[in-house]
Amino acid sequence: MKKFINNVDDFLKESLNGFGKAHSDIIRVNFEPNFISRKTKTKEGKVSLISGGGSGHEPMHGGFVGHGMLDAACPGFVFSAPTPDQMQAAAENVDSGAGVLFIVKNYSGDIMNFQMGAEMYSGKNDSIITNDDVAVEDSTFTTGRRGVAATVLVEKIVGSLAESGGSIEECKKLGEKVNKNSGTMGVAFTSCTVPAAGKPTFDIGNDEMEFGVGIHGEPGRKREKIQPSKTIVNNMLEAILDDLKPQKNEKTLLFINGMGGTPLTELYLVYDDACEILKSKGIEITRSLVGNYCTSLEMQGASITLLKCDEEILKNWDAPVHTAAMRWGM
Amino acid sequence: MSVNFLISQAKNIQIVIDENAAEIEALDQNIGDGDHIFNVQRGLKLVVELENDIKNLPLQKGLNMIAMKVLSGIGGSSGALFGTFFMSMAKTPDLDGNIDFNKACEMVITGINAMKERGKADVGEKTMMDVLIPVSEKLNELKSGNTGMNEGLSEIIKIAEDRMLATKDMLATKGRASFLGERAKGHIDPGARSSQLIIDTICKSLINK
Numbered sequence: 442m443k444k445f446i447n448n449v450d451d452f453l454k455e456s457l458n459g460f461g462k463a464h465s466d467i468i469r470v471n472f473e474p475n476f477i478s479r480k481t482k483t484k485e486g487k488v489s490l491i492s493g494g495g496s497g498h499e500p501m502h503g504g505f506v507g508h509g510m511l512d513a514a515c516p517g518f519v520f521s522a523p524t525p526d527q528m529q530a531a532a533e534n535v536d537s538g539a540g541v542l543f544i545v546k547n548y549s550g551d552i553m554n555f556q557m558g559a560e561m562y563s564g565k566n567d568s569i570i571t572n573d574d575v576a577v578e579d580s581t582f583t584t585g586r587r588g589v590a591a592t593v594l595v596e597k598i599v600g601s602l603a604e605s606g607g608s609i610e611e612c613k614k615l616g617e618k619v620n621k622n623s624g625t626m627g628v629a630f631t632s633c634t635v636p637a638a639g640k641p642t643f644d645i646g647n648d649e650m651e652f653g654v655g656i657h658g659e660p661g662r663k664r665e666k667i668q669p670s671k672t673i674v675n676n677m678l679e680a681i682l683d684d685l686k687p688q689k690n691e692k693t694l695l696f697i698n699g700m701g702g703t704p705l706t707e708l709y710l711v712y713d714d715a716c717e718i719l720k721s722k723g724i725e726i727t728r729s730l731v732g733n734y735c736t737s738l739e740m741q742g743a744s745i746t747l748l749k750c751d752e753e754i755l756k757n758w759d760a761p762v763h764t765a766a767m768r769w770g771m
Numbered sequence: 772m773s774v775n776f777l778i779s780q781a782k783n784i785q786i787v788i789d790e791n792a793a794e795i796e797a798l799d800q801n802i803g804d805g806d807h808i809f810n811v812q813r814g815l816k817l818v819v820e821l822e823n824d825i826k827n828l829p830l831q832k833g834l835n836m837i838a839m840k841v842l843s844g845i846g847g848s849s850g851a852l853f854g855t856f857f858m859s860m861a862k863t864p865d866l867d868g869n870i871d872f873n874k875a876c877e878m879v880i881t882g883i884n885a886m887k888e889r890g891k892a893d894v895g896e897k898t899m900m901d902v903l904i905p906v907s908e909k910l911n912e913l914k915s916g917n918t919g920m921n922e923g924l925s926e927i928i929k930i931a932e933d934r935m936l937a938t939k940d941m942l943a944t945k946g947r948a949s950f951l952g953e954r955a956k957g958h959i960d961p962g963a964r965s966s967q968l969i970i971d972t973i974c975k976s977l978i979n980k
């Protein structure tokens with residue numbers, strides 16, 4: 442394992458320390474329990490948005506704390522859900538009285554810990570569960586689809602509504618709409634290495650890729666031989682379009698997300714391929730996002746997220762945002 | 772059962788889990804993401820370190836402190852589930868008096884029921900509940916029956932092992948392994964394995980007494 446580490450046990454603490462120092466104009470980091478909150482207090486009447494999850498997906502979620510997005514984020518150990526006391530403390534810290542909306546990715550550990558946190562918090566609260574990963578078959582008898590990159594879009598769009606005074610019910614409704622209208626498919630070329638494990642999470646041949654990979658290196662639909670980008674992108678988009686079934690000329694946001702180890706050069710190439718394929722299918726791309734937003738440590742690979750957009754979604758997407766990882770309009 | 776009993780069991784379990792850590796980690800990397808063993812090891816270490824703070828406390832208080840430690844110190848599914856286990860055990864009525872075998876059974880049953888509720892998982896879903904639920908059912912039988920304690924504990928060891936092994940051929944419908952579909956078949960569930968080792972260690976230490 443080659444990583445910037447002093448001591449494995451201090452990995453998270455030191456990284457959070459650095460994050461706090463680097464972005465002291467926007468956020469502050471609280472330790473024991475760990476949470477990241479905005480530097481300024483939540484204004485009265487504004488619903489607070491809190492997300493969180495295992496670390497190792499940076500900039501998600503701490504990088505999205507700030508104006509127009511989250512009020513707080515609770516980082517767990519690498520790839521392990523945060524603990525209920527973190528959510529409780531974050532909620533008590535940021536809630537201005539308008540209530541807290543938790544944004545939770547659909548993973549068993551996250552669901553259980555956020556549920557317990559919500560039970561422990563005495564103020565008004567509700568939750569949105571994201572589950573955009575089309576690689577996983579959904580069924581009422583299973584854990585269901587994973588919450589992956591579209592969580593970023595949910596946090597941005599709902600964050601804007603909350604900023605402009607949306608109620609907790611309105612925020613939840615919009616969040617659920619964004620989640621329902623988005624689909625994500627991921628591919629990995631290499632594994633990631635969890636610091637505590639010290640070795641790669643899975644073995645993969647030099648000429649292989651994992652199609653439908655999750656954001657913790659957990660396997661997806663199938664292991665395949667690597668192919669030209671156009672073919673990979675086409676297969677990813679087909680899986681998404683099968684699920685989302687967009688209308689002809691429907692407006693969409695195309696989000697190419699890097700898993701951490703793939704350069705932007707390649708992500709833009711993927712974007713180009715995706716544009717061409719979507720154009721040939723008569724799907725209109727009206728907004729774009731390209732970059733490393735929902736990563737899996739140093740994994741090489743990318744995910745594609747397509748979001749069907751209506752006016753409400755577009756308006757809230759375009760609204761100003763000022764966080765460590767996303768900033769426009771202000 | 773007393774706080775000292777819990778601490779000494781945690782120490783025994785720590786040794787056994789450490790001995791089998793590589794195997795559990797490998798199982799988790801096959802069908803999960805590899806964090807389970809670190810979560811279990813971290814949890815045991817935290818409980819053992821609590822010794823001086825809780826050794827003189829009444830059982831209910833000790834259990835609650837263990838629950839909060841586990842809940843806030845582990846994370847992931849294991850933290851929520853084991854935290855729930857201890858928190859619910861502490862809610863068993865009448866913990867002030869002497870805790871005999873029947874009372875201890877009742878506590879464990881209460882704890883496992885709460886885990887089942889929290890995780891919304893039942894038997895046959897390739898999780899630790901495949902081991903814990905049948906063990907809880909057996910404890911319920913022992914509690915009201917007239918099987919000797921040693922014999923009962925031996926049966927539990929056997930049930931835990933059989934149920935752990937049975938997860939190998941299951942399809943997972945809960946947890947991260949559920950994302951694998953058919954590919955999860957052929958691997959024992961790491962949570963079932965760690966739970967079985969914990970049960971095995973506790974039962975064997977009681978039989979030898």
